[in-house]
Amino acid sequence: MKKIYEKPVFIKLESGFMNKFGSSPYYARKIRKDIDGVSIDQLVSQFGSPLFVYSEATLRRRYREMFTAFNTRYPHVTFGWSYKTNYLQAICAIMHQEGSIAEVVSEMEYDKARRLGVEGKDIIFNGPFKSPFALQKALSEGAMVNLDHFDEIYDIERVADAWGKPVKIGIRLNMDTGIHPQWSRFGLNLDSGQAMDAVKRIASGGKIAINGLHCHIGTYILDPSAYAREVEKMVCFAYELEDQFGFKIEYLDIGGGFPSKSRLKGMYLPPEVAISPIDDYAERITDALYRHLRPGDFPRLFLESGRWLIDEAGYLITSVVATKRLPDGRRSYVADAGVNLLYTSYWYKYTIELDREIQGVNEPAVIYGPLCMNIDIIDEGSLLPPLDRGTRLIFSPVGAYNVTQWMQFIEYRPNVVLIGDAGQVDVIREKEDLNDIDQRERLPERLKFDTLDTSHAPTGAVR
Amino acid sequence: MNRLHQLAINDEGFVFDPTTGESFTTNPTGLTILQGLRAQKSPSQIVEDLCADFEVQPEDAERDINDFIDVLRTHKLI
Numbered sequence A: 001m002k003k004i005y006e007k008p009v010f011i012k013l014e015s016g017f018m019n020k021f022g023s024s025p026y027y028a029r030k031i032r033k034d035i036d037g038v039s040i041d042q043l044v045s046q047f048g049s050p051l052f053v054y055s056e057a058t059l060r061r062r063y064r065e066m067f068t069a070f071n072t073r074y075p076h077v078t079f080g081w082s083y084k085t086n087y088l089q090a091i092c093a094i095m096h097q098e099g100s101i102a103e104v105v106s107e108m109e110y111d112k113a114r115r116l117g118v119e120g121k122d123i124i125f126n127g128p129f130k131s132p133f134a135l136q137k138a139l140s141e142g143a144m145v146n147l148d149h150f151d152e153i154y155d156i157e158r159v160a161d162a163w164g165k166p167v168k169i170g171i172r173l174n175m176d177t178g179i180h181p182q183w184s185r186f187g188l189n190l191d192s193g194q195a196m197d198a199v200k201r202i203a204s205g206g207k208i209a210i211n212g213l214h215c216h217i218g219t220y221i222l223d224p225s226a227y228a229r230e231v232e233k234m235v236c237f238a239y240e241l242e243d244q245f246g247f248k249i250e251y252l253d254i255g256g257g258f259p260s261k262s263r264l265k266g267m268y269l270p271p272e273v274a275i276s277p278i279d280d281y282a283e284r285i286t287d288a289l290y291r292h293l294r295p296g297d298f299p300r301l302f303l304e305s306g307r308w309l310i311d312e313a314g315y316l317i318t319s320v321v322a323t324k325r326l327p328d329g330r331r332s333y334v335a336d337a338g339v340n341l342l343y344t345s346y347w348y349k350y351t352i353e354l355d356r357e358i359q360g361v362n363e364p365a366v367i368y369g370p371l372c373m374n375i376d377i378i379d380e381g382s383l384l385p386p387l388d389r390g391t392r393l394i395f396s397p398v399g400a401y402n403v404t405q406w407m408q409f410i411e412y413r414p415n416v417v418l419i420g421d422a423g424q425v426d427v428i429r430e431k432e433d434l435n436d437i438d439q440r441e442r443l444p445e446r447l448k449f450d451t452l453d454t455s456h457a458p459t460g461a462v463r
Numbered sequence B: 001m002n003r004l005h006q007l008a009i010n011d012e013g014f015v016f017d018p019t020t021g022e023s024f025t026t027n028p029t030g031l032t033i034l035q036g037l038r039a040q041k042s043p044s045q046i047v048e049d050l051c052a053d054f055e056v057q058p059e060d061a062e063r064d065i066n067d068f069i070d071v072l073r074t075h076k077l078i
């Protein structure tokens, strides 16, 4: 009888890894045969590879966990789903079903929310560019608009002129909360007095009433106390506005930035250790509110969490299409998904799981995507056993930002499916075809041809 | 440069390079390839050896032998 075949390996023994049969990392690997009970095999044979898969159960569980953390500590809490994190209709619809309003940062996102059925009054409109037309539309539909910069004051005053009555808006602040990098390019700086200057200008115009404050201190914030500092500064500023100008602040929007269990490149500790539970964040934030709010004053608290809610609900299945040995001895794989789909791979190192048990010892390997571009690396080095062509790799968490920042570049974008609570699988975005790429293009009549005829090609320089 | 004949190899797949003092580990399929190469066999002969002893298709075996040779190269053994 023939022996079972295991791919040949030849590995240099380093001290520390000497025990071949111990629990060395050379044998550790992660296997995933299904997502929410639906086998990887079935998903790929039905919907192809690569494939984005979202878990509705995870999404709803995360939402409820986070909402409960805040809602049980403070009376008026509303979540605004950060559209840019993932604006697939099905995903937004789940968020809205769970009770979230919409947080948008462009006219396109605003229109998307409206088309999905969200009323203007349930939309928070942020961002550095709101065209006068978009502003006018959003304000007249009752959206909560947060001022980003001085120039917007003029645009909003023009709306007030047209209406003949004051317009209510919030203003976006940026500030030092002790974290780096400090996001200082959006909104008005609190520490320098810039925000107060804007308030004075607004008050003197008499056409705008300020009823809210907004701030988003950054993304992937590991230190919960940064939010406590943010809240303290916002509340103090709110009372300055009330006492000095008579503006009553009805909402404090503290933005998003809560970290998902993804691993930032260069981060030493595993995310399970580095990241505090959401209850810690909720505790710090609400504690700061109670400490600084005046008795009986409970402005509405908005949160615009993106990645925390959705990142872990998203997976990308990709298949190994080729194996190659690099000149430096590392093994490399070509996968059918690259940075065109995993935009966040520039910053995050994903968990990689295999769809099957594989014999053989782990080796450091690089995973490239399918693009004919040097930048197309989705994993710079992980210990993987020798993988056959066709092996599927499951990357996670990839639910946040990838399915909005993915690129239409070189390859078609694949199917996106949602696994429902009862295990049903629905396509929520169809795989693209050439029409998706071409349909907005216009080929001038004079450039059309039936068959390629190169015999008349000019040989001289172009005149 | 082929230094494979200098290597000390035991049946367990432990490989010692007396020139550099480095040691390596290989598995049964790797051992078959290594012994084939030491006996100056061609890759296609080694494919046959692998297919005779193990449950594997010639195409897969050939691919793996090529890769194995690349690894030996990176360790400057051939």
Ligand SMILES: Cc1ncc(COP(=O)(O)O)c(C=O)c1O
Pocket (backbone or CB within 6 Å): A082, A085, A103, A126, A216, A218, A219, A220, A255, A256, A257, A258, A304, A305, A306, A307, A308, A400
């Ligand atoms: C204004 C605003 N709110 C919310 C978010 C969501 O952030 P996160 O996904 O880090 O929670 C962002 C992201 O950049 C943002 O700019």
